[in-house]
Amino acid sequence: MLERFFLKPRTIDRIMGSWLGKDIELYASTLFETGYSARSILRRVPILVQFADFTDTRRIHDLSLAESLIDSFVDHWLSSHCIGAHPGLRQRERSLARCTVRHFYSLIVWKSDYQKRKAPAADPFVVEAPGFFSYLREERGLRPETLYQYRHHLRRFAVYLGHVGCADLRLLSLPVVTGFITTTAQEVNYSVMVGLASSLRVFLQYLRREGLLERDISKLVEIPQRYRLVV
Structure with a gap:
């Protein structure tokens, strides 16, 4: 290897x-x-x-x-x-x-x-957005394998928000989300970034639907094109 x-x-x-x-x-x-x-x-x-x-x-x-x-x-x-x-x-x-x-x-x-x-880890954002994973299972009908990916990506996002001092999801802004995308793109390959961006868009859409965000910024989430060839 x-x-x-x-x-x-x-x-x-x-x-x-x-x-x-x-x-x-x-x-x-x-x-x-x-x-x-x-x-x-x-x-x-x-x-x-x-x-x-x-x-x-x-x-x-x-x-x-x-x-x-x-x-x-x-x-x-x-x-x-x-x-x-x-x-x-x-x-x-x-x-x-x-x-x-x-x-x-x-x-x-x-x-x-x-x-x-180890006890099973709690779902990320279970306090801030407690209904999100129920929404994924019941309304979107996602499989356990897909839910696992959501947990993985959103735990990474939660850690990043802690590092930048953004504890309140109501204060979440596009620059913060973009910073997370840019930082993560330096660590993982492009195919992982596609899944991460997809999970993040759905999460942001849910936050807007629940009134936790004033506007929908999910459609503005993009993957830095320069990382397409990272292997």
Whole structure:
């Protein structure tokens, strides 16, 4: 799988030679299968290789113990990759490094045990728009597989709104929605963006129907054309 993203055999050997090599390869494969772009994977894998090096120099080869070093690793990552960088860039890189390692743990390391114990996650926006998923099931007649996609896309949207401080859906505006589309298009491929935009349009239409939005902005949701060729 790594051959899809890294052309040099030496780079692949470097990844697989780390004590987290097989897990990193599985992580890259899982990201690819769930729609992440090659560019996003290329940014994340080196962070995990550096995390493996960071823990290895401390003679820690246990995943549970290594997890406790994530914050220390992030500081180390910044000190070696963002010297003299603008504060805004440092903050973005800090977030990328921390989120990458924690995503790796939640997706790969604790996957089977975590999912067995975890209670089913609540539908996104269940408080703000409590009837939306009932509307999808009962009025639109959507299948469980399609509802799963809606949940996936709208959870991502909910996280973004939290990051930009837009907690009240009544204050939702086109610039906020456009920012979400543009940001997400850098992380996933075009086919995923098509599904995401479709889910978002339906959600915005519902918000307008329920009087939570003053005007219908769903028809203005567009996918950035420059990302059509992202693989």
